[in-house]
Amino acid sequence: MELSFWSPGSSGMQGRMSTVPMRSRVVRDPARVRWESQPWRRQLRNPDGFEARVSRAQLVAMLLAENLDVDAEVARFAGASEDAEHLTILQVLRFADLLTRRMHLAESDDQMLQLAHLRRNTEDLAERMIEWTNQDRL
Template sequence: MEMNIWSPVMTGVVGMTSAQPLTQRVSRDPARKRWEAQSWRRQLRNPGEYETPVARGALVQALVAEGFTVDAEVARFAGASEDRACISIAQVVRFADTLALRIALARTDDQVLQLAHLRRNAEELAERMIEWANAGRL
């Protein structure tokens, strides 16, 4: 019996009881499956780039230089609990996915609106990162 333990803290680390190659781990990510189930989302041409880490500071600078200040703000903290120095598309997608859970737990309309706005911005950042990865810029 194979037992996989997944935790946002363990991103990029193989589960404690199984040794799976990156391609199997990437295809089993529940956040990615929900993301790709939506036909209007941009898709990665190279699935291996889904977990490829990028220097967070360099990404933020590139986003600011091109005028994407909102995306840069989200990039500063999306997935920071997993890795402060680097960011990946997977981290941003998981961050957007956890915001959906937080929206369900929100107690006020103001909290719901703030979280929904942040989730939309995180999804836009993920789409921009996918677009840049497909263009070879990430």
């Protein structure tokens, strides 16, 4: 009669699982995923550009030089809670998502319209930043 002791570490499913390398997945920001899922939006040629930091003051100056006062105003405060000195396209997209969530909490039609207008301006800024990044202007 033979006695055999089973060891989960050396055989069975657990033993085989440890030899399979785990794939490393990059967690993508939900705001970026939503933006990229809209085919009519301008898209970046280089996906790393979403997180490229741009000096907020320089961006505002560039927008004002092209008489884009509304975009410059949005650029002054979009993402300022994350980084006061720099701005990324991803921060602008997160700010637009935040405005969408706040629209659901609006208590009056006036608040809803103001938030919708601000969200549209924020999306316009994101598209302009994407366009300028694709043209190597940022």
